[in-house]
Amino acid sequence: MSNNAPIRKLPANLQGKDYVVGDLHGCFSLLERLLDAVHFDKSQDRLFSVGDLIDRGPDSLRCLQLLEESWFYAVQGNHENMMLNFFLPYLLNGNLDRLKDVAGTGFLDYGGDWVKSYYHAGKKSMLPEFNRALTMIPKMPLMWIVGAGENRFHIIHAELVRPDYRTSQPAAWVDSDIDRWLAEQTIPPDVEDRLLWSRTLMLSESCALDKAKIQPGLSPTFCGHTCSTRPRQVLSHVCVDTGAFVSLESDPEADGNYGLTLFDVQASRWVSASYRRNDVAWGEH
């Protein structure tokens, strides 16, 4: 399997635990607090990220550098996808006359302006530590398939929703569709677009974990992209984005329950950390 494959597969973790973390958006220190709280063991535990490592928060580059760790597995979010499209000409020819959005990707306006501090105008290039992180983004898949049978789960950024023209009910793609894409090493473009951007399920149908509707045939599928104050579920999707960067806002009216969530896959419990609290908060259903 090529290391640029859009869907990749990993065996179950027989020694340690598997965790999923919500959209980091540069909130590296919140992740450190959570890994401490669960006594994360880098020698045998694994951390899966639902993507959007960058933009909005204070430490985007440090979050991207997690991709170098042997225990860290991430999928591309729409923010990495925008960043990749923005830098594609630079990756190809190594020359950056100006830091300007010539391709119209919207990257700089959607939180990507942090990259400006890594631009070296005299050399018409980005700084070396930035380049090293940038070259890892094309290697991020759009989906991880982990384990098999009853223990199988998926990691994606947004949604596996499919248009269902026979009824008005939303439906999701199932394991056999995913296995077919894996065998063909390709994801249909409309599916790829929803994997990165869709909020159809999460905005319309999601609810607490214990009341969730299951999509028959689809293994638990962890995702992010759309934030709320608690993990929630619909059609086998478990959304763990609880708005890490929202907790940066000092607005006293803002809901204090936003933060970064770390979800223990096997135990189905989670812990969250917020810039607005000093302690971490545990939750389970």
Ligand SMILES: [Mn+2]
């Ligand atoms: Mn997103």
